[in-house]
Amino acid sequence: MGRIADASAVQDGKARQRAVFTNGSASTTMPTVGTTDDAAETAFAPTDTNRLLAQSGPDMQQELFGVPARWWRVARSFLCTMYLLMGAGIIYLFSSYGTQLRDRFGYSQLQVSMVASSANLGLYLSGPGVGWLIDRYGPRPVAIVGSLMMFFGFLAVSTAVNTEGIMFPAWLLCGLYFFVGSGSSGCTLPSIALNVRAFPAHVRGFAVGVPLSLYGLSAFIFVQIKSAYFDADSLADTAPTGGDLGGFLTTITAFLGVGVFLALVAMWDVPLEENGVESIAFSADEQNSDEEEAVVAAPTAAPHKIQGLGEYLTFRSSQLLIATFFLAAGTGLMIIGNVGAVVLALAPPGHGSDDPVVQKLQGTQVALLSMFNALGRVIAGVGSDFTAARFGVSRAWWLLSSVVIMAIAQAEVPLAVAAGDAWALPLGIATAMTGYAYGTLWSLCPSLVAEWVSPVRFGFIWGTMTCVPALSQQVTNTLFGALYDMHRPPVLPGEPPAECKGAACFAAAYWGTAVMCVVGAACAFALAVRPPPAPRGYRSVAAEDTAVTAVRSDENAPLLASGSA
Template sequence: VGVYSSGPVWGRIVDTKGPRIPLIGAFFLLLVGYSGIKKMYDDGIGDASTVSALHFAVLVLCGFMTGLAGNAGLAAAANTTAKSFPDSSRATTTGLVFSGFGLSAFWFSTIAHVFFPGDTSAFLLVLALGTAIPMLIGLFTIRPIPLPLPSSGTRQDTTIEGLSRGRGEEPNIHGKQLWLTPDFYLIVTIMAICSGTGIMYINNVGSISQALYAKANPIYDDLEASKWQAAQVSTVSIGNFAGRILIGLISDFTRNRLHLPRAYCLCIVSSLFIISQAFAIGISSVQSLWMASSLLGLAYGSLFGICPTIVIEWFGLAHLSENWGYVSFAPLIGGNLFSLMFGRNLDAHAPTPDTHSMLSTRILRSLLPRDLPSEHQCFDGRECYVGSLKVTLVACVISLGLSVWAGSRDRQKGRGGKMSR
């Protein structure tokens, strides 16, 4: 919530005041947020049997602060990068910046596993320092570099090309006008569907892995199951990192070489989501789950790699961060809707006591020679969750249709590509 809800606020500050204020805020928020979580973890709950309401509220506040800070740093870096590079390479450079956001989970989890195995307190300290210090470094190094003025020949070619594509080449849409633009709702819908699918999978891949492992192993090993869960998180993170870089390269190639609008790249993104969901539906063993996780990570990273560039093409560069902040509400909506659906479906398949016969309940328990972590969670393999994946598969097909429409409409308008002369 801290990440997505703060987007418009940080975006407006970056657009009007530059990156310094968000970077200062990110430094203090990350340091205080993770240090607060570490302090509460070290102190524990004392003699109490449960966490008090006050402690829980402080914990939520600390987590919210880390979300605010992460978005502040990302907005500052992305905005500065977009304004420092020409349109021909803008998708690649912004994709490289966003790729670090995708790799962060794998990076810090690897550090914790290698240097601080089992030491959560030390890991939280690494998070506090490892995320806050880069913001301080960025405070002294990150600033937009003005683009060089084009030569007379280049300027003439640009003018001719701009005239051939119409007068709407460089829009400046923001504020109330943004909310009255159909393009805004189009990209928000595509983002909500695709990001919601990704967030649902990422948040629940542990449960998916656990269900598949329990189905195939009569003797449930909690340590081994945890390893499979961690492997999926790392796989998604690496795919996320790669997707943000690759889609930037593909987007610039589409724009500069094929002379097509970048919006067509949304078709690639939606197709990747469709393939990932199809793989996840068909996989019945935890050993093969990495294929669905890598594809999902690739699709999720590609989505967040291409959409900021499309926001620039559709609404202009002057208010990029603010506009992107509003578009970023889409994951908050889609992620919560699909995650709630997944949770309800998972709960519906959880084992329940047989109210008609206590004897049948005892027989059922005696036939389960495994130490499952919970009696109220489904461990029947893919049957626990496949219904949810079928819903997201259909949703992603709808997203593909919207993406094709967005690309073809942009081509007809001559927006984001060169018209044939």
């Protein structure tokens, strides 16, 4: 006789064992999903990779004001990640002071682009190592180290700018910004991983997108501070040489020092308790068998979760996501790193990087990038949660719309500038569109990866994914810097380099990134129309019924043949 297997039968005995994540300072439990008593023994065996320890019983069930203690810790950690991500987003502030840094140390535009690229390389290439450390030791210790790296990196840069007579070689400044970028990764990835672990899947877009919005909004906030207190027009006669860049960098350093303290005292890893076991029915041939068949319970609703990087890289949807991420993120990073140089190229002759009008326009572009970057992260995170839950719409459709918006923005700038002299408004619109589209990437891509990947492997796999923008921005930033310097007037002996003026300085780079976005949109469309990943190793009830029907048909075929004969 066939038997209906219910999830409650599986949750008896040893299958109720629980697994606990530890990070050295806080722990919580998560129930295992087993199929038999023996399977329950080994489903979450302790390993050095994920530090899972088997134990039984509930944890953190105490309440404060009617709210479980777990959620107080989650709320405190959530707020802490918001502050850390605001500090980590300072790396995107570079365009607002990059030309001042160039003039302070006598760099070319290509060298400044390489400094910006070094920060992004540190941010993204450190991802796999940071992700592995998160999976091994938990988010909190990694966030502490990352915040310390950002603090000491900016301390060194601000000291060099504030000290008269120090002239940093470009390679040394590249090294410092690589160090700062790695620290930014050490704050960003632990914050994302902690919130992915702590919140359920149906609000994961919110849990990732809202804190990351402050990562994007960080540049806007600090641009306002710079404009109000440190730019040339705000300082009047006290800083006639272009503003107090050293004081501004010192302020950033102090803000990052507070982040170190918060990571030490307020960040806790509190993974979510989820069962994920549902009832399943098994069909059997009740007419021809009198023996009871073995019953095995298994989850039917959840798809297979990727357990390793090799499996992730061979997954077709992952390959399409990687291609889309490469093409779109490189475009966004080129604008983020060089929009200040675009403003300088379009400014009238005689207006240099120390001109208050130029600095204000540069600050406006960075503020637009930052505001719409933050807006994109929130809208894409919360909106994709809603459309997925209400209408079953994949987040990949949101990704497609973002890449299309970015492609339009890249084509709009050279076309609008060529059409007339009023360049500030079309450049601002394109910058806002690029910021929005770029921000959505950082809500949608980690949320898509979290749908496919096991939570205890998310840190390393998403960390590896962050290498993708590092490679693409190296291509786009190098292209921009080389084309910009190519159109500069030749340097005369004994004179500083002349500024590149006109749309020719950057138009070809914008057209190149527009083509990249068109290809990226095609990849995003292919991802959106792919069916969602199906469970591996399990057969649905409908499939079981179909298989049983086919077997019965085969068994009755000889009888039908003899009857017809």
